[in-house]
Every structure is written in structure tokens, then in C-alpha cells.
Amino acid sequence: LPGPNGCPVSSNAAAFNPFEPAYMEAPAEYLRWSREQEPVFWSPQLGYWVVTRYEDVKAVFRDNILFSPANALEKITPATPEVTQVLQRYGYAMNRTMVNEDEPDHMERRRLLTDAFLPERLVAYEPMVRALARQYMDRFIDKGRAELVSEMFYEIPLNIALKFLGVPDDGAEQLRQFAVAHTLNTWGRPTPQEQLQIAENVGRFWQTAQSILDDMRKRPDGEGWMYETIRQHLRHPDIVPESYLRSMMMAILAAAHETTSNATANxxxxxxxxxxxxxAICENPALIPNAVEECLRVSGSIIAWRRVATADAVVGGVPIPKGGKLLLVQVSANFDSRHFENPEEVDLYRENAVEHMTFGYGAHQCMGKNIGRMQMRVFLEEFTRRLPHIGLVENQTIRYLPNTSFRGPDKLWVEWDPARNPERTGA
Ligand code: HEM
Structure with a gap:
């Protein structure tokens, strides 16, 4: 059968299914055939054009006019009428935020909301992350064993995200369930039955976000990025409209911490x-910043992102009709040997490690990238210093949420001999 541009669909392309475990377990390997033989292909199971080579992924990211991000938060599995009803019952109205906004609105908005991300503002968070890391490690350092996701990597980035946003940290428990529902709702392929359950949680997430926002709006002089957003909304309601506030409140509650938690565990x-x-990093901590980039390259927490063609276009020599949806597989780009020599190797000295596509590229490149990087660095610094002999618990099964984009292990068990700790307490 031909694809929408008339070209035949190969058997590999027809078999591509990002919801099967093999994709999450080793996404770059899963798409090796594509990088080698068919770097831009139509996926009939997904209804998307899949782009897997570095130069092509970068070229699409670079042109956000021809390739609009408008579909970045669209449900990749269309809602059934029952699901639509559930979401309507909760008043769910996810719309344009930042990541899926077109120009010229996007840049005007981004410019108004960028100050909180300036390096001089971010330095304040590093001591906070370090203090939390030490405190959490103190809780388990004498035990010789820990599950790092639930005992540390979930909560600390969440705390930092809430602090950064200015959101009070009660109800943090619920947020994890909500974030999972949001991921499956937006990037997963749940059955119609599962979708109903997920929609209830997405609806509750939406309402929780709205009530947090409404409380914050009552005292608009508060500290944090969402307060700054509220103030910019009051000054420039045309550039930072009400619907943006509402959508962003929910989207950022997931985006500001899930990504960092997952990237750290990865x-x-x-x-x-x-x-x-x-x-090597235990021996020489100066290598940690580049180790962070290498980890983001080979095992980033966002592995694929979306765009939609606003006119007939050509990507990697393949014609894409207007309206064609694209799945840019960043992690595949990160393993492209045309750009990264020996891409499978974690090379702490790699000179172009930082050129990975994990934060996207161009006008929409991640605004929070330096917050994520800083946290990963601090966690690695603290563990390599205090628990250099830590190791993975053998024979554990690493599980991932089945979806196209958000990747991180649901659990990560590690062990060590407490008697060998060079430093027992972080105090
Ligand atoms: C956008 C990844 C952490 C806030 C994005 C995009 C990606 C991404 C792939 C879309 C880029 C594009 O379309 O070109 C990540 C990863 C993170 C991370 C892998 C952690 C390791 C954060 C954090 C925050 C944040 C901690 C906020 C505190 C944003 C915002 C945008 C964005 C506001 C929209 C930017 C725009 O459209 O102009 N991120 N992110 N991110 N991210 Fe992150």
C-alpha cells in the first residue's frame, strides 16, 4: 500500500509501533534500520511521518514556520466520544501553551516569560538541590539498598519545580498519578477502556491545576515563574492570555519535573x-558536566517530539504533504553515526556531546534545560562522592510507560555496602 505521498510503505515502516516495549527499552536500536535505509518514513500505525537522522530532525526543528509545533500536545490516540464526554465534564480545555504556540505569538510570549530562567536567577536553586540530595541520601545511606526513583529522584525535582513555579507543595502525592495519566493521554495508546480511566485522572489534574491557579491569582505578588506569568498576563493580556495561563498551569506541573526525574534515573x-x-566520574568529578550531556544524548527523557507541516514540504528528500504530521525521534538523531562518532559509546570526553537533540532545537528549545542539567549534575556529584561503590541490583526488570515521548524507568534499585561509605552523613 502506498503512503499519503504515493510512495510504497516498506515492511519495516508498516511494522513500526512505538507502543510496544521494544521501542522504550532501546529506542535508538529499534530504529537503526530506519537511520540506515529509510530515514524518513510513513508509519501507517501512527499516521505520522517518522524522522530519524540527525540532520533531518534538526532541520525540521529549525523551521518552526513550515513545521509548526501546534500538534505537540495533541492526543496521539484520538479520544473516543465517551472520553471526550468525560473530559468535558471536567471542563478540560488544554490549548496553546508555549511549546505548541505558533509565531509571532510564541516569541513575544517567550520573551515576556524568560527572566526566571536566566543563569543568575537559577544559581539560587543549586544549594537547595544539594541540601535536599544530602538529606534524602541520609535517609537510606545506612541501609545499603534503595529504590532511587521513589526514594529520591521523583520528589526532589518535583520540589524544585514547585519552588521554581511558586506552587505550594501540598498534594504532591497526587501529582505523580496525574502526570502518568497526562503522559498516556497525550503520548500513549491506551485501549478505549483504559482511556476512560485515564481521562478521569486527566480531568482531575486539570481541575487541580485550575484551583491552584485561582488561588495564586488571589495574591499576584507571589514569587515564582507562574506568578511572573500571572503578572505578565495582567500587563499584556493579549500576549499572555487567560487560556494560556490555564493550559500552562497543567502542562508545566508535569513538564518541569517529570522530565528531570526521568533524565536523572536514566x-x-x-x-x-x-x-x-x-x-571515571568518581575519580574525576570535573567530567560530570560532560557526563550529563552524554547521558542526555544516549538516554534522554524526551525521545520524540512532534511537528505538523503547514505547506507541502520535503524532509530528507521525501515529499511531505501539507498537514502531514511528523514524529521527530530525537534519541535516534542522537545515535546517528553521521553526527556522533561511535554513537553507542558513552564517551565522557566527547567534544560535541552537547549537540544532542534532547532539548529540541531552535525557537522552542527547552527553556528549563539548565535547571534539568544542574539537578543531574548535583545528584551525580553527591552520589559519586558519598557512594562511589554503588551498583545496580542484579536481575531487576526495568519498566517504562508505553508512549512515544517520555522515557524513564519506573523503578531503579541500587545497592552498596554501608561499611564502605566514605561519608556516612551529609551534615
Ligand atoms: C520545551 C525537553 C526540563 C520547561 C521542551 C522541549 C523539549 C524539552 C524536547 C520542546 C523543544 C522544541 O520544541 O524544540 C526537556 C527535558 C528536560 C526538560 C529533556 C529535562 C531533562 C524542563 C524544565 C522546565 C522546562 C525543568 C521548567 C522548569 C520547558 C518549556 C518549554 C520546554 C517552558 C517550551 C519552550 C518553547 O516552546 O519556547 N523541553 N525539558 N523543561 N521546556 Fe523542557
Whole structure:
């Protein structure tokens, strides 16, 4: 059968299914055939054009006019009428935020909301992250064993995200369930039955976000990025409209911490599986910043992102009709040997590690990238110093949420000999 541009669909392309476990387990490997033989292909199961080589992914990201981000938060599995009803019952109205806004509105908005991300503002968070990291490690350091996601990597980035946004941290428990529902709702392929359950949680997430926002609007002089957003809304309601406030409140509650939690867990898994790399950063902590980039390259927490063609276009020589939806597989780009020499190797000295596509590229490149990087660095600094002999618990099964985009292990068990700790308490 031909694809929408008339070209035949190969058997590999027809079989591509990002919701099967093999994709999440090793996404770059899963798409090796594509990088080698068919770097832009039509996926009939997804209804998307899949782009897997570095130069093509970057070229699409670079042109956000021809390739609009408007579909970035669209449900990749269309809602059934029952699901639509559930969402309507909750008044769900997710719309344009920042990440899916077109020009010229996007840039005007981004410019008004960028101050909180300036390096001089972000330095305040590093001591906070370090203090929390030490305190959380103190809780388990004498036990010799921990599940790092639930005992540390979920909560600390969440705390930092809430602090950064200015959101009070009660109800944090619920947020995890909500974030999972949001991911599956937007990037997953739940069955119609599962979708109903997910929609209830998405609806509750929406309402929780709205009530947090409404409380914050009562005292608009508060500190944090969402307060700054509220104030810019009051000054420039045309550029930062009400609907933006409402949508962003929910979207950012997930985006500001899930990404960092997952990226941290991925980094520890990557480095502990490549013992020489782990030992090298224990030996020489100056390598940690580049180790962070390498981990973001080989095991980033966002592995694929979306765009939609606003006119007939050509990507990697393949004609894409106007309206064609694209799945840019960033992690595949990050393993493209045309751009990264020996891409499978975690090379702490790699000179172009930072050129990975994990934060996107161009006008929409992640605004929070330096918050994520800083937290990953601090976690690695604290663990390599206090628990250099840490290791993965053997024979654990690493599970991922089935979806196109958000990747991180649901659990990560590690162990160590408490008697060998060079530093028992963080005090
Ligand atoms: C956008 C990844 C952490 C806030 C994005 C995009 C990606 C991404 C792929 C879309 C880029 C594009 O379309 O070109 C990540 C990863 C993170 C992370 C992998 C952690 C390791 C954060 C944090 C925050 C944040 C901590 C906020 C505190 C944003 C915002 C945008 C964005 C506001 C929209 C930017 C725009 O459209 O102009 N991020 N992110 N991110 N991210 Fe992140």
C-alpha cells in the first residue's frame, strides 16, 4: 500500500509501533534500520511521518514556520466520544501553551516569560538541590539498598519545580498519578477502556491545576515563574492570555519535573551499566558536566517530539504533504553515526556531546534545560562522592510507560555496602 505521498510503505515502516516495549527499552536500536535505509518514513500505525537522522530532525526543528509545533500536545490516540464526554465534564480545555504556540505569538510570549530562567536567577536553586540530595541520601545511606526513583529522584525535582513555579507543595502525592495519566493521554495508546480511566485522572489534574491557579491569582505578588506569568498576563493580556495561563498551569506541573526525574534515573542507569564511565566520574568529578550531556544524548527523557507541516514540504528528500504530521525521534538523531562518532559509546570526553537533540532545537528549545542539567549534575556529584561503590541490583526488570515521548524507568534499585561509605552523613 502506498503512503499519503504515493510512495510504497516498506515492511519495516508498516511494522513500526512505538507502543510496544521494544521501542522504550532501546529506542535508538529499534530504529537503526530506519537511520540506515529509510530515514524518513510513513508509519501507517501512527499516521505520522517518522524522522530519524540527525540532520533531518534538526532541520525540521529549525523551521518552526513550515513545521509548526501546534500538534505537540495533541492526543496521539484520538479520544473516543465517551472520553471526550468525560473530559468535558471536567471542563478540560488544554490549548496553546508555549511549546505548541505558533509565531509571532510564541516569541513575544517567550520573551515576556524568560527572566526566571536566566543563569543568575537559577544559581539560587543549586544549594537547595544539594541540601535536599544530602538529606534524602541520609535517609537510606545506612541501609545499603534503595529504590532511587521513589526514594529520591521523583520528589526532589518535583520540589524544585514547585519552588521554581511558586506552587505550594501540598498534594504532591497526587501529582505523580496525574502526570502518568497526562503522559498516556497525550503520548500513549491506551485501549478505549483504559482511556476512560485515564481521562478521569486527566480531568482531575486539570481541575487541580485550575484551583491552584485561582488561588495564586488571589495574591499576584507571589514569587515564582507562574506568578511572573500571572503578572505578565495582567500587563499584556493579549500576549499572555487567560487560556494560556490555564493550559500552562497543567502542562508545566508535569513538564518541569517529570522530565528531570526521568533524565536523572536514566543517567544513573546508563552510567552504572557502563562501570568504567561511573568509575571515571568518581575519580574525576570535573567530567560530570560532560557526563550529563552524554547521558542526555544516549538516554534522554524526551525521545520524540512532534511537528505538523503547514505547506507541502520535503524532509530528507521525501515529499511531505501539507498537514502531514511528523514524529521527530530525537534519541535516534542522537545515535546517528553521521553526527556522533561511535554513537553507542558513552564517551565522557566527547567534544560535541552537547549537540544532542534532547532539548529540541531552535525557537522552542527547552527553556528549563539548565535547571534539568544542574539537578543531574548535583545528584551525580553527591552520589559519586558519598557512594562511589554503588551498583545496580542484579536481575531487576526495568519498566517504562508505553508512549512515544517520555522515557524513564519506573523503578531503579541500587545497592552498596554501608561499611564502605566514605561519608556516612551529609551534615
Ligand atoms: C520545551 C525537553 C526540563 C520547561 C521542551 C522541549 C523539549 C524539552 C524536547 C520542546 C523543544 C522544541 O520544541 O524544540 C526537556 C527535558 C528536560 C526538560 C529533556 C529535562 C531533562 C524542563 C524544565 C522546565 C522546562 C525543568 C521548567 C522548569 C520547558 C518549556 C518549554 C520546554 C517552558 C517550551 C519552550 C518553547 O516552546 O519556547 N523541553 N525539558 N523543561 N521546556 Fe523542557
Amino acid at each position: 543517567a544513573f542507569l546508563t552510567l552504572l551499566r557502563q562501570r568504567e564511565a561511573w568509575d
